[in-house]
Amino acid sequence: MKIIILGAGRVGESVAESLVSEHxxxxxIDQDPAKLRLLEERLDLRGVxxxxxxxxxxxxAGARDADMLIACAALDESNLVCxxxxxxxFQVPTTIARLRSSELIEGEELLGKTGFAVxxxxxxxASVTRYIHQLISYPEAxxxxxxxxxxxxxxxxxxxxGSVLANHAIGEFRDLxxxxxxxxxxxxxxDAELETTPQTRILPGDEVFVLADTRKIHAVLSALHAVDRPVQRLMIAGGGRVGLRLARSLVGQCEVKIIERDRKRCDYLASQLPSQVLILHGDVADEDLLLEENVGEMDMFIALTSDDEDNIMSAMLAKRLGARRxxxxINRRAYADMMQGSTIDIAISPSQAVIGELxxxxxxxxxxxxxxLRRGAAEALEGVARGDAKTSRLVGRRVQDxxxxxxxxxxxxxxxxxxxxxVLMPHHDTRIESDDHVILFLPSKRLVREVEKLFQVSATFFG
Structure with a gap:
């Protein structure tokens, strides 16, 4: 597929890296030659x-025969016009725009073909906020x-x-x-993937990926991990766009405190959030301030400033002072890989949060x-089986075939x-039916093209 990306910033770079890896x-396109030169040296792509x-x-850039344009420059205006x-x-078939404004909603006439054609x-x-919400709902995950x-x-x-399933083989889980x-x-x-057979024994410290009916997730988590109490007290370091979005969405759900360094931003936050959200003016890595605000009693501390070093330092300090999780x-991938699972429980990558949507x-x-999954190394893919036994590689066939x-x-x-x-956990003789949603785990992105072919029907299918 021929794809044009506008913007060589952090999101544009991550998108390019992910798509290049799939050939x-x-x-x-970017106005900074130095950024493009670095990308061209590191990745197999062309810069304009x-x-x-x-x-x-x-x-x-080749728009006349491009299949897709992804506009992820810094300004909404540039992305819309592009x-x-x-x-x-150029009649580019598919256009995607990174938009920060919450007033520009996909599907509305303004963004339609007669508008900005997005x-x-x-x-x-928004993607990061949704991601964090899930981690708040399931604090063990x-x-x-x-x-x-x-x-x-x-x-x-x-x-x-001490969890129910630790030190047991996968084949024993159903009985347990x-x-x-x-x-x-x-x-x-x-960091090494094990072969998942019924004989594989799960040890404490193993990172386990499990699929289940969403209604059963809490039971699965409690079986693999010591049950955490619900998040009732939460501290946010940084009152930027993500911090504000998150705090606004948590009003009434738990007690929220925000630490923000910029005084004017504090005033703005106070005007946008209800009085029960406590806005604190100060340095997110100030040990005295964290102690004074009882960070050790927090169920969760989330560092969301625009500076990776500040986020890492404040999160590590909060953990040392007793914050439960x-x-x-962390924007820089090298930092995220290094810090994940260390003193910091979870390193969140903004670019990885949107990669799946793209x-x-x-x-x-x-x-x-x-x-x-695992910061882009693996993937989970959901496809819909269409057609019939004659036109589909999936429909009518047993899993073992x-x-x-x-x-x-x-x-x-x-x-x-x-x-x-x-929600079925398929066995070797489970037969796939038309319109089934099939969820697969791919240990490597290199396998994507082969898996995609499974969900393509032949030309004789017109359903």
């Missing part, structure tokens, strides 16, 4: 220096991802000593917790959702819609 033809809203620059020019002047909207701040409109969930959890059927799709020990927003659009076949790429595993099948749906 797409990528061109990045210039302003992406100018038709001549888009033409140089999508409009790409659609109207097919999909991505908002990293390292990652929570939803499929089939929330009917099935994939969770990552670190097994703890019969009330919550699950499918273990991956196990990592010291600490999360840190990949769903890029994927071929009837792919409904894509989520990156499917020709899956090596390492790819079917985690769950969601059958039916709405409240009547079933």
């Amino acid at each position: 797409n033809d990528i061109t990045v 220096v210039g302003n992406g809203i100018q038709p001549s620059v888009l033409a140089e 999508c409009k020019v790409a659609h109207d002047s 097919d999909r909207v991505i908002c990293p701040e 390292l990652q929570v991802l939803e499929f089939a409109e929330g009917r099935a969930s994939l969770i990552a959890v670190r097994a703890t000593a 917790i019969p009330q919550a059927e699950m499918r273990v799709v991956a196990v990592y020990r010291h 600490v999360l840190s927003l 990949l769903t659009v890029v994927r071929r076949g009837d792919v409904a959702a894509v989520h990156s 499917l020709r899956l790429p090596a390492g790819v595993r079917i985690g769950a099948i969601v059958r039916g819609s709405d409240e009547a749906s079933e």
Whole structure:
């Protein structure tokens, strides 16, 4: 697929890196030659220096035969105009815009074909807020991802000593917790993936990826991890866009405190949030301030400033002072990889939070959702089986007869819609039906193209 990316910032760079790894033809437009030169040296892509809203620059980038434009420059205005020019002047089939404004909503006439011609909207701040909300709802989890409109969930959890399933083989799980059927799709020990067989024994410290009916997630988590109490007291370091969004969404759900360094921003936060949210003016890494505000009594401390070092330092300090669980927003991938699972419980990458939304659009076949796992190394993919036994590689076939790429595993099948749906943990003789939502675990992004082909129907299918 030929894709043009506007903007070589953090989001643009992460998007380019993810798409290049899947052998797409990528061109990045940016006004900073130095940024482009670094990208070209590191990744197999082409850089074009210039302003992406100018038709001549888009033409140089290959817009005439591009399949997709992803506009993720710093300004909403630039992204909107770039999508409009790409659609109207070059008939680019799919346009995606990164938009920070909450007033620009996907599907509204303003963003439609007669407006700015934006097919999909991505908002990293909104994606990060949704991601954090899941971690607040399931404080034992390292990652929570939803499929089939929330009917099935994939969770990552670190097994703890004394939990029901620790020191037991996967084949024993069903007898140990019969009330919550699950499918273990991956196990990592010291960052190395283990083979998931019924004989594989889960040890304390293992990172376990499990698929289950969303209604059973709490039971699964409590079986693998010592049960955490619900998040009732939460402290946010940084009152920027994400901090404000998160605090606003948590009003009435738990006690929230925000620490913000900028006095004017504090005044703005106070005007935007109800009085029960406490706004504190100060340094997020000030030990005296954290002690004074009882950080040791917090169920969760979340560092969300725009500075990686501040986030890392404040989160580590909060943990040392007794905060039960600490999360840190970290933009630099090297920092995130280094800090994940250390003193900091969870390192959140804004770019990785939006990658899945983008990949769903890029994927071929009837792919409904894509989520990156382990900071982009692996993927979970949800596809819809269409057609019949003659036109589909999936429909009418038993799981044991499917020709899956090596390492790819079917985690769950969601059958039916709405409240009547079933979440099935497929066995070797389970037969896939038309319109089933099939959720697969891919240990490597290199397998994506082969998996996509499974969900493509032949030309004779017109359903």
